[in-house]
Amino acid sequence: xxxxxxxxxxxxxxxxxxxxxxxxxxxxxxxxxxxxxxxxxxxxxxxxxxxxxxxxxxxxxxxxxxxxxxxxxxxxxxxxxxxxxxxxxxxxxxxxxxxxxxxxxxxxxxxxxxxxxxxxxxxxxxxxxxxxxxxxxxxxxxxxxxxxxxxxxxxxxxxxxxxxxxxxxxxxxxxxxxxxxxxxxxxxxxxxxxxxxxxxxxxxxxxxxxxxxxxxxxxxxxxxxxxxxxxxxxxxxxxxxxxxxxxxxxxxxxxxxxxxxxxxxxxxxxxxxxxxxxxxxxxxxxxxxxxxxxxxxxxxxxxxxxxxxxxxxxxxxxxxxxxxxxxxxxxxxxxxxxx
Amino acid sequence: xxxxxxxxxxxxxxxxxxxxxxxxxxxxxxxxxxxxxxxxxxxxxxxxxxxxxxxxxxxxxxxxxxxxxxxxxxxxxxxxxxxxxxxxxxxxxxxxxxxxxxxxxxxxxxxxxxxxxxxxxxxxxxxxxxxxxxxxxxxxxxxxxxxxxxxxxxxxxxxxxxxxxxxxxxxxxxxxxxxxxxxxxxxxxxxxxxxxxxxxxxxxxxxxxxxxxxxxxxxxxxxxxxxxxxxxxxxxxxxxxxxxxxxxxxxxxxxxxxxxxxxxxxxxxxxxxxxxxxxxxxxxxxxxxxxxxxxxxxxxxxxxxxxxxxxxxxxxxxxxxxxxxxxxxxxxxxxxxxx
Numbered sequence: 001x002x003x004x005x006x007x008x009x010x011x012x013x014x015x016x017x018x019x020x021x022x023x024x025x026x027x028x029x030x031x032x033x034x035x036x037x038x039x040x041x042x043x044x045x046x047x048x049x050x051x052x053x054x055x056x057x058x059x060x061x062x063x064x065x066x067x068x069x070x071x072x073x074x075x076x077x078x079x080x081x082x083x084x085x086x087x088x089x090x091x092x093x094x095x096x097x098x099x100x101x102x103x104x105x106x107x108x109x110x111x112x113x114x115x116x117x118x119x120x121x122x123x124x125x126x127x128x129x130x131x132x133x134x135x136x137x138x139x140x141x142x143x144x145x146x147x148x149x150x151x152x153x154x155x156x157x158x159x160x161x162x163x164x165x166x167x168x169x170x171x172x173x174x175x176x177x178x179x180x181x182x183x184x185x186x187x188x189x190x191x192x193x194x195x196x197x198x199x200x201x202x203x204x205x206x207x208x209x210x211x212x213x214x215x216x217x218x219x220x221x222x223x224x225x226x227x228x229x230x231x232x233x234x235x236x237x238x239x240x241x242x243x244x245x246x247x248x249x250x251x252x253x254x255x256x257x258x259x260x261x262x263x264x265x266x267x268x269x270x271x272x273x274x275x276x277x278x279x280x281x282x283x284x285x286x287x288x289x290x291x292x293x294x295x296x297x298x299x300x301x302x303x304x305x306x307x308x309x310x311x312x313x314x315x316x317x318x319x320x321x322x323x324x325x326x327x328x329x330x331x332x333x334x335x336x337x338x339x
Numbered sequence: 340x341x342x343x344x345x346x347x348x349x350x351x352x353x354x355x356x357x358x359x360x361x362x363x364x365x366x367x368x369x370x371x372x373x374x375x376x377x378x379x380x381x382x383x384x385x386x387x388x389x390x391x392x393x394x395x396x397x398x399x400x401x402x403x404x405x406x407x408x409x410x411x412x413x414x415x416x417x418x419x420x421x422x423x424x425x426x427x428x429x430x431x432x433x434x435x436x437x438x439x440x441x442x443x444x445x446x447x448x449x450x451x452x453x454x455x456x457x458x459x460x461x462x463x464x465x466x467x468x469x470x471x472x473x474x475x476x477x478x479x480x481x482x483x484x485x486x487x488x489x490x491x492x493x494x495x496x497x498x499x500x501x502x503x504x505x506x507x508x509x510x511x512x513x514x515x516x517x518x519x520x521x522x523x524x525x526x527x528x529x530x531x532x533x534x535x536x537x538x539x540x541x542x543x544x545x546x547x548x549x550x551x552x553x554x555x556x557x558x559x560x561x562x563x564x565x566x567x568x569x570x571x572x573x574x575x576x577x578x579x580x581x582x583x584x585x586x587x588x589x590x591x592x593x594x595x596x597x598x599x600x601x602x603x604x605x606x607x608x609x610x611x612x613x614x615x616x617x618x619x620x621x622x623x624x625x626x627x628x629x630x631x632x633x634x635x636x637x638x639x640x641x642x643x644x645x646x647x648x649x650x651x652x653x654x655x656x657x658x659x660x661x662x663x664x665x666x667x668x669x670x671x672x673x674x675x676x677x678x
Contacts, residue, residue, distance in 0.1 A: 197536050201666030327540030
């Protein structure tokens with residue numbers, strides 16, 4: 001990520017933690033004091049609260065109360081994931097936009113993120129509730145060098161990365177329900193939708209869509225999904241209002257940490273996929289649990305016993321037969337309303 | 340395909356085979372004689388040669404000398420494939436355009452076809468020579484209800500459909516080299532590039548790209564591919580000039596027949612995939628032949644003995660082991676310069 005002069009200004013003010021004189025800023029950034037003043041004015045119009053005092057200079061008093069491209073990308077420290085971050089206040093679907101960007105040849109690691117989706121989607125074309133200011137609605141373009149049949153590993157890696165990021169920012173320990181859900185209090189807090197464009201034996205690109213519920217209170221979910229969906233703030237007992245400064249702050253921190261952990265775990269997939277699978281097993285709320293799986297129209301009951309090196313779920317079925325599933329519908333007892 | 344009034348006019352003139360009076364046309368089509376005359380004028384501007392005689396009326400003397408959206412779609416008789424045909428004189432890549440149309444939700448069976456591609460592609464990102472007026476450069480959008488891992492069957496079906504269409508229009512019997520080439524005189528006459536957009540367990544859409552070399556003379560191919568590529572007209576000993584009326588006529592006939600046979604074989608895939616595979620075996624120039632296969636970097640020699648119900652090639656390798664390949668590079672002895 002190339003820092004522009006305003007990024008540098010913000011960084012300097014953040015690091016100072018108090019007033020910095022216009023003269024010092026002018027000298028350090030190599031531009032005139034008039035130019036400094038113009039950039040400060042622009043940053044204020046982006047929502048930064050910057051106080052100025054004739055004797056002392058400038059001081060950062062607050063960051064924007066909405067998600068903001070500059071705060072999302074600022075000093076991220078990744079080398080691939082998030083090199084190009086495209087933020088939208090509202091978009092139809094981040095996955096659709098990411099697929100379009102990928103088809104047009106964007107770099108690996110390009111991220112589409114929006115404050116609201118008007119037509120967010122989950123698996124199998126289902127709609128995904130993505131209200132303004134309530135969550136992280138993002139999609140990452142990847143170009144892994146693997147066979148199309150191994151792409152489940154990318155979903156596995158992403159679910160580990162998101163789990164790590166949630167824990168590191170909020171201290172909340174979530175669980176992973178195979179193949180693509182992050183579970184909290186027995187409800188879905190995050191869904192991951194992996195789509196890809198392929199030839200028979202080659203991946204053109206993968207789009208990894210992540211929808212993480214953050215600021216909802218219980219009443220923010222439509223009634224029909226209230227027993228199946230939750231948010232990080234629901235778990236902490238407080239929904240956050242869209243205008244609440246904390247909502248943008250928490251979502252920004254989570255977004256940034258997800259990108260960092262995604263880079264870590266995605267790279268690990270190339271060097272040590274076994275370690276990723278082992279960590280997945282630790283986060284899993286699937287292994288060892290009674291479940292019901294529908295595989296191409298046939299229903300099986302059994303217990304999940306492992307995942308394969310390709311990310312397939314291994315089920316010991318009640319008829320004694322061991323079956324592997326690539327995807328399909330899996331209900332875990334005690335999770336998302338299945339008893 | 341909805342017939343417009345000009346389609347009906349052309350059909351009427353074709354069926355008549357001679358003059359039809361303005362009065363009769365006016366009555367049958369329910370429009371004024373002035374309107375008839377205006378439509379005739381428009382059709383002439385599309386390239387139709389229509390003679391008019393004060394006493395006799397109108398007579399069709401010739402169809403356009405270039406491929407033409409109206410002639411491509413006229414009375415096609417299919418129900419799905421080719422319902423929506425989008426013709427371009429020149430386009431970057433029909434597969435790219437078809438993927439874009441599919442992502443925007445176009446109907447199954449939508450076809451993109453161009454007289455020339457400026458950035459035509461083959462497998463693995465290789466370029467595909469697609470000079471103006473020399474071939475059929477087309478892509479079909481399909482939305483099969485099958486698992487992503489079975490999509491090879493669509494390529495199999497397409498190769499059978501193209502073989503049938505070539506035989507039916509020209510009497511030339513070609514061969515199929517697994518997985519996606521149509522072979523004539525030991526050289527490639529047609530390539531099929533299957534791309535798809537998927538979730539883990541669901542196909543969003545398949546784009547079937549077909550590049551069929553028709554009118555090239557030997558000198559029309561770049562020197563470096565002359566020993567590997569041929570065209571239908573090369574085989575018949577005559578290249579066709581772009582301006583030659585026969586070139587557009589033959590390509591139009593082939594295009595239409597490919598769509599018809601594609602509909603037949605694609606539907607058969609749903610009802611009787613075994614019959615499609617059996618027919619593929621008959622057209623095959625792969626089974627029983629010595630070959631060399633490169634599978635993820637490892638080279639094997641052996642003989643192709645069958646294809647599986649999912650379209651994988653079964654190879655009896657020289658070390659005695661039977662291996663299945665999903666794709667990868669396969670060279671067949673005696674085909675495309677491999678001796």
